[in-house]
Every structure is written in structure tokens, then in C-alpha cells.
Amino acid sequence: DAGITQSPRHKVTETGTPVTLRCHQTENHRYMYWYRQDPGHGLRLIHYSYGVKDTDKGEVSDGYSVSRSKTEDFLLTLESATSSQTSVYFCAISVPGTDTQYFGPGTRLTVL
């Protein structure tokens, strides 16, 4: 499982509230990613990080922000949650030189 954990695993919140999801890894990987998974869309990249304080946008970044102040933690924040952000969110790491990505267990977020 590449030492990846996500918290919380499930969350129900209301429209307009801020939400922060945490991804934690124990193996000092440099590259980390946040994806959302929705039926019919596969996994879509939200934001990624290639080091502490180095982040960039993915294909569906609107409404999301990220922070990485430590190598082991990559935080995803929904500043003001909307119902369209109801989804399953996966964090991933990749090992340089192999191109392989390993996923965390996922967080199921419901925005009412």
C-alpha cells in the first residue's frame, strides 16, 4: 500500500462549508497527487505536488486548493463545498523512474 493513508475516510458536509482532506505517506516520496473519481469519468487529476511547497494544477482544479508544508502530508481543501464536489477522492504517490502510481484508500465526500 506504499504507506499511504487518507483522512477522513468518509465525510458528509453541507454546501458552503470548508473541507480539508489529508493524505499522509510514510516513505518520503517526492511526488503526490489528488484525484477525484466519478462514474463515467475515471480518475481526474485535481492538483499535484513535486516537493514541499511545490504544487501545480491538474485538469479539474477549480474550487480546490492544496498545500504541502511537509514531505509526508498533502492537503486538499474545498474552500466552499458544492454538491458537484460530491465524489470519491484518492491521493496517490509515484516513484520517480518507474512512473507507477500507488493510491491511498480514498475518501468518500458527500456535500448536501
Add this chain to the structure above:
Amino acid sequence: GENVEQHPSTLSVQEGDSAVIKCTYSDSASNYFPWYKQELGKRPQLIIDIRSNVGEKKDQRIAVTLNKTAKHFSLHITETQPEDSAVYFCAASNGQTSYDKVIFGPGTSLSVIP
């Protein structure tokens, strides 16, 4: 940017038969093509991958083929078993970049009927 299409979206086969899932990609610079399997309620997990300098790769009952000219690649599962039932995702990546950004297809839901 890269776009990955995947067909079919759902596939149902009898146990013991073969299953084939096909993907196409748009960026000719892509050079790494992984396949992930996701069981219900679980995380996606890598099952096989292929790089652009290889045309075919096998691992027991699973094989992947790549046609760079046509920009398509396929997953072949032989002698299917009920435990092969899952959603399968193809993906494409340009390993030349420093952050290995991977673009996924929309997925194929495979059901193996006992």
C-alpha cells in the same frame, strides 16, 4: 493535452472466456501505459504496464499490446475467473516530464459470470 478513451464501458463474459478492453490516446509523446484494476470499494491497483519501446507484455493470464502508430493499446485477460470482476482503467503518461502526470480512461466494468 493528453486524452484517453476506453471501450467498452461495460463487458460481461462467461467464466473461462477471454476479455479484451481497448484504449486510444491522443498525445504521440506518451510513452508509458499502465492498467489498473479497482474492486468495489477499494483503491485502484496496478496490474500491468507497458512502455513505448515494447509491443506486447504478458503476466500469467494478463497481456497488454501497444500499437504506437495507431495510438492504441489493449488489455487481454484469458481464462477469466469470477475474481477478475472489477473496473479496469487504462492510462497514459509522458515519462519525460518531471512529475509523471498520468491521464486515465473512463473505465470498463468487467463482470465474469460463473
